[in-house]
Amino acid sequence: MATIIKDKANVTLTENGLFPSSEVMLDLKNLKKVYPTPKGDYVVLEDLNLQIKKEEFVTIIGHSGCGKTTMLSMIAGLNPISGGNISVLSKHIKGPGPDRGVIFQAPSLMPWMTALQNVLLGVNQVFPDATKKQRNDIAKYYLQKVGLEDSFNKRASDLSQGMQQRVGIARAFAIKPKVLLLDEPFGMLDSLTRGELQDILIEIWNKEKITAVMITHDVDEAIFLADRVVMMTSGPKAKIGDVLNIDFERPRTRKSVLEHDDYYKYRKHLIDFLEH
Amino acid sequence: MKQSITLGKVTKFMGLGFLSTLKDLFTGKLxxxxxxxxxxxxxxxxxxxxxxxxxxxxxxxxxxxxxxxxxxxxxxxxxxxxxxxxxxxxxxxxxxxxKPNTLPSPAQVWDSYKSLLRDHNIISADKAAFIEKTAALNEKRIAEGKDAITYTGRPSFVDQIFRSLKTVFAGFLLALVIAVPLGIFIGLSPTLKSSFNWFIQIFKPVSPVVWYLLVFMIVKTLLIDSNEDSSFTISFISVGLCSMWATLVNTAMGVSSVDKDYINVAKVLKLGPFQKIFKVVLPSSLPLIFTGLKITLSVAWMVLIAIELLAQSPGLGLFVWEEFQNGANDSNAKIIVAMFVIGIIGFLLDRLMLTIQNWVSFDKTDAI
Incomplete structure (x- = not known):
């Protein structure tokens, strides 16, 4: 399967089919991941190439165990790279850092801290020169954005799963990362809460326009949120199988997306890929 | 949001929920x-x-x-x-x-308990009188730069309880001060863990008696010039060394098994080592550390009796031993009284730790 990158109106591709480097936020080149096992090396990812533009929202879809999460944690710097490289704004990454915010599948809040303290944990780290009040204001602003203005001082352990993940979203945006990495952030939520949080996520994202890479299992979620949906082949030796541009206008509403003529075309494309 | 604190909540918090049921019975709220x-x-x-x-x-x-x-x-x-x-x-x-000398009946034990209390009242009255009598003289002696005259009479049963508590808390504090920081270091570093592991495995099962002898050998030499009674020092150090292992092992385990998600968050946010330890690692391992401290305190109380007996350090252990050697008419009954006092204090210490644990720990699941 060849990689299809459609020419979007505002971007011209270079001769070799790549985006010009000034447009690129995140660049994965010949990425490889190998886990040594007693029976020899297990190659999870091989020759994986992916460019993600500034202010782009990319969702990644693929079968369970294909290496999506491995790839994301490599971008986050939490998992060492076996071959190739990852760069953010043309700079190779070395380990984890707050320029790449992560929203994990489990909310991963410190349960002994309040919602505000959890967000402040990151804010204090990223803005050490700001005054205490400024840092508090940043944390409170994002907690308000995710609809938690009444729960600043509630302990994380007293919040519901959905509310915890809202704090997770606030924490990730509050450190103003260059890239936002989302590892199936709504996978553990019921479908009602999931819809609510998708709306909240896209609302903040519309405002902040932080380059985002999100893993999901949910075809509708992938289409609703993304500018491009990246489909990964099944492992071992997983790579990019196909890329689908989603040309809906932003800001989007769920209703307008569902009523769009192209919606079912996109959906069929993704499902066909996953079933073959 | 303020929560009113009721007796029910407090007693439940301390694991003494049955008390509030009793209160409900008497207030007719049942x-x-x-x-x-x-x-x-x-x-x-x-x-x-x-x-x-x-x-x-x-x-x-x-x-x-x-x-x-x-x-x-x-x-x-x-x-x-x-x-x-x-x-x-x-x-x-x-x-x-x-009189046949055997297991005393409950009534005899109760009588002994009352007689021990009477004895305590007599001794404390005696002590108070002594202090009053020597107050003026002592003031003069201190003014002259001499040592004050202290009461040197026989300690009462209650005095010995307090003496035992003092020893056990000193030992417990020693265990805390050694085991918690050491446990954190061992838990954080796999290298330290493997180098300390044999040490822990070998010394953990050593009997209190042997610890006492070891401490005795060392302290006796160190305090060779001192005229002071070293029995207290020896006994509290022995108690601390015997009882610290549970805290050491639990702290190391708690620290090394912090949820990987929390560690990832710390990595992504690039928290420094200090922040990582105090904001992430320690709070998340507090429940296990407290489980260790709870075991440590109960072990400390248990071995204390044996160690006091060996060290001839005043306290309940020595009381039991002296009564046994004494062989008087009511000695056996007094030993049983001491047994109950030891048991009840052990229970109360355990509740005390549970209360503190509930207080500081984020994990509100009922610990037992």
């Missing part, structure tokens, strides 16, 4: 459906206590009879029927000289 609950939580435990006392009474009675029969039999064989008859009368009269 609903009919709570009655079964009341039966289960108050009546049944109370009945089992009574049953225990009954069995104890019968057991001590039959032991008493065995001992009495044996004494009479012996008198008969050694000195003939007249002596046996005299012995029988003597035992029946309850005279101290020929």
């Amino acid at each position: 609903e009919k459906e709570d009655f079964i609950n009341f039966l289960r939580k108050v009546v049944v435990p109370l009945a089992s206590v009574l049953l225990f006392i009954g069995l104890w009474h019968m057991g001590s009675q039959s032991l008493y009879n065995i001992e009495a029969e044996f004494k009479i039999e012996k008198a008969l064989n050694d000195q003939g029927p007249a002596a046996a008859e005299a012995m029988r009368e003597c035992i029946a009269s309850g005279d101290v000289s020929c």
Whole structure:
């Protein structure tokens, strides 16, 4: 399967089919991941190439165990790279850092801290020169954005799963990362809460326009949120199988997306890929 | 949001929920459906206590009879029927000289308890009088740069309880100060863990008696010039060394098994080592650290008795040993009193730790 990158109106591709480097936020080149096992090396990812533009929202879809999460944690710097490289704004990454915010599948809040303290944990780290009040204001602003203005001082352990993940979203945006990495952030939520949080996520994202890479299992979620949906082949030796541009206008509403003529075309494309 | 603190909440917090049920009974707030609950939580435990006392009474009675029969039999064989008859009368009269010496009955233990309290009142009155009498003199002596005269009389049973508590808390603090930081370092570093592991495995099972002897060897030499009584120092260090292992192992385990998600968050946010330890690692391992401290305190209290006995350090352990050596009429009953006091204080210490644990820990699941 060849990689299809459609020419979007505002971007011209270079001769070799790549985006010009000034447009690129995140660049994965010949990425490889190998886990040594007693029976020899297990190659999870091989020759994986992916460019993600500034202010782009990319969702990644693929079968369970294909290496999506491995790839994301490599971008986050939490998992060492076996071959190739990852760069953010043309700079190779070395380990984890707050320029790449992560929203994990489990909310991963410190349960002994309040919602505000959890967000402040990151804010204090990223803005050490700001005054205490400024840092508090940043944390409170994002907690308000995710609809938690009444729960600043509630302990994380007293919040519901959905509310915890809202704090997770606030924490990730509050450190103003260059890239936002989302590892199936709504996978553990019921479908009602999931819809609510998708709306909240896209609302903040519309405002902040932080380059985002999100893993999901949910075809509708992938289409609703993304500018491009990246489909990964099944492992071992997983790579990019196909890329689908989603040309809906932003800001989007769920209703307008569902009523769009192209919606079912996109959906069929993704499902066909996953079933073959 | 402010929560009103009720007796019910406080007692439940301390794991003493049955107290609030009792209070409800007396204030008439008890609903009919709570009655079964009341039966289960108050009546049944109370009945089992009574049953225990009954069995104890019968057991001590039959032991008493065995001992009495044996004494009479012996008198008969050694000195003939007249002596046996005299012995029988003597035992029946309850005279101290020929009383069978065996497991005391609950009533005897209760009497001993009261006599120990009376004894305490006499001694503390004596002590107060002594202090009053010497107050003026002592002031003068201190002004002249001499040592004050202190009361050197026999300690009462209650004094010995406090002395034991002092020793156990000193030992516990020593264990805390050594084991928690060491546990954190071992838990954080796999290298330290592998280098300390054999050390922990070998020293953990060592008996309190051996620890005492080891500490004795060292402290005796270190304090060779000092005229002060080293028994307290030796006993609290031994208690600390015996009891610190549970905290050491639990702290190391808690620190090394912090949820990987939290560690990832710390990595992504690039927290420094200090922040990582104090904001992430320690709070998340607090429940396990406290489990360790709880075990440490109960072990400390348990070994204390044996160590006080060996070290001749005043306290409940020495009290028990002296009563046993003494062999007086009511010695056995006093030993049983000490046994109950030791048990009840151990229970209260455990509740104290549980209360502190509930207070500081984020994990609100009921610890036992």
